[in-house]
Amino acid sequence: MDKYLQLEHLHMAFRTKHGAFTALQDVNLSVAQGEFVSLIGHSGCGKSTLLNLLAGLLTPTNGVLICAQREISGPGPDRGVVFQNHSLLPWLTCFENVYLAVERVFGGKEPKTRLKERTQEALALVDLSHAQHKRPHEISGGMKQRVGIARALAMQPKVLLMDEPFGALDALTRAHLQDELMKIVAATRSTVLMVTHDVDEAVLLSDRIVMMTNGPAATIGDILTVDLPRPRARLALAEDRRYHQLRAAVLEFLYQKQMRPAA
C-alpha cells in the first residue's frame, strides 16, 4: 500500500515541426495512499504533462505508470481530474454537471434516487447546494471551480488529479478554497496530486512537494517533505518557523538552483 501511485522511468516526447521535443525525462515517483503531493516548477517544466499522463489523456513515450497495482492505459473515472479552467459544460446546471460524472460511475449499479443523493452530497461538500440549479455562467469563478472539485470527488476516485485548480482565482477566493480543500481531503482521505506554481499553496496543502527542473527534458529536481502537523491553520502558520524554512527551501530551489532566464 505504500506505493499507491507509481511512476517509473517516465519519458515523454512530443513530435513537433522541428523534430522531437522531450518534455519529461526519467521521472520516478511513488505516492502513498492518502498522500497529498504537489508538483511545482517554472512554466513549461512539464508539470501539466505529467498530470495529463496520470490522467491518461497522454500516453508516455517510455516508462510505466501504475495506479493501485494497475497500469494506466487511458483515461478513466478512477482518477478524478480537476481542470485548470473548471471545464464545466455551460449548457448543464451545476447539478447536471456533477450528475453526469456520478451517473457514469455509479449508474446501473445504484438506483436513480441514490445517484441524485450522491450528486447532492458532493455539492454539499463544496458548500454549493444553494446553487445547484444554476448554470456555470451564472456563478462566480470560485464557485465554478468548486463544482469542478465536486464533480471529481463525486466519482470517488482513487486519485484526485488537480491541474492548478486555483490558478485563475483571486487571492482571497483561492485562500478560501484551499482551506475547504484541506477539510475535504482530511474528511475523504483522498490521494491527491496537484500541479501548482504557488509556493505558499504547495507548502500549506502538501505532505510532499515535488520540485521539477526546467524543461526541456525536465525531471524531478528534489522532493521536499512537509512535516507540518495537521490540521494546519493558515494564520498560525504565518508565525511558524518551520513553515518559513520550508517555504524558503522551495523558493531557493525555484529561484537559485533552477534560475530561469527572464522569459
Next chain:
Amino acid sequence: MSAVILSHDKFQESPPGGGPPPAGAEPAETSSAPPSAPPEAKRPSGWNWGAGAAAVLQATLPALLGLGLFIAVWALVAQQSPNLPGPVKTWASAVEIFSDPFYQKGPNDQGIGWNILSSLQRVGIGFGMAALVGIPLGFMIGRFRFLSDMTAPIISLLRPVSPLAWLPIGLLVFKAANPAAIWVIFISSIWPMIVNTAMGVRQIPEDYLNVARVLKLPEWTVFTKILFPAVLPFMLTGVRLSIGVAWLVIVAAEMLTGGVGIGFWVWDEWNNLNVEHIIIAIFVVGIVGLLLEQALVLLAKRFNY
C-alpha cells in the same frame, strides 16, 4: 421591448428634450405620446408613460425616418418616370391584392397567398432535405480529419457556383420543373450548413472533450451531452445563412421554371406589364425573408450559453 426597460433609468430625463422633434417628423405614429409626456413624467410613482413613449420613439425614430426617406425618393423617381408606379398607386394595388389572397382562377392565375405558400413549400422541401443531408455530413466532416480532407476540394469547388447553374442539371435529371427548382434550393442552401456545422465541431473546446475522456462517457452520451449542444449555435448560424440563400434563390428559380410561386408571379406580372405587382412582390419577398431570418435569430438566442 428594450425601449420599455430603458425607460426606467437612462431616458428618465428625455421627454422635454427628446419629445417634440419626433412629433413633428412622424405625426401619425406618435400622436398620443408627446402632448401627454410632461405631466405624466412628473408623476411620483407608477409607470412612467411619457418616458416610455420617448424611449420607444428614440429606438424607432431612425428606422421610421429611413423608411420615410426611402418612400420619398421612390415617389420622386416615380414622378419623373411615368412607367414606374409611385407609392400611393402601389399601396392601393397591394390593398386590392391582399383583400383576396387565396383566390384560384386556373393554374396561372392564383392569389398572392397561394404564390407565397407555394414558394415557401419549395423552399421548405429543398432546405429541409439540405438540412437532413448537410448537418450530419457537417458533423462527420468536422469529426474525421480524413473525410474533411477528402471533401474539402469538392466543397470549395462547388460552393461558389451560381445557384441557377444547377437548374439545367435538375431539369435533365428530374425531367420536371418543380423538382428541378427544389433541387436548386437544395444544392445552394446545403453549403453553409455543412461548413458551419463542421466548423462548430472543430471548435469544440478541448476541455469539454477531455471531460468526456476522463469520464469515459459512452459515444452516445458524448454526442447528446457534449458534441450536439456545443455545435448547436454554429449549426443554427449555418441554418440561418442557408434559409437566407434558399429564399434568395427561389425567385430566380421560379422565374425560370414557372408554375405557382412568387418568382413566377413576378415574371407573369412583368409579361402583363403590371409593375405595381412586381414592386409588391419585391416587398413580399423581403418581408418573408426578414421573418424567416428573425425566427431563426430568436431560436439561436435560446441556445446561446
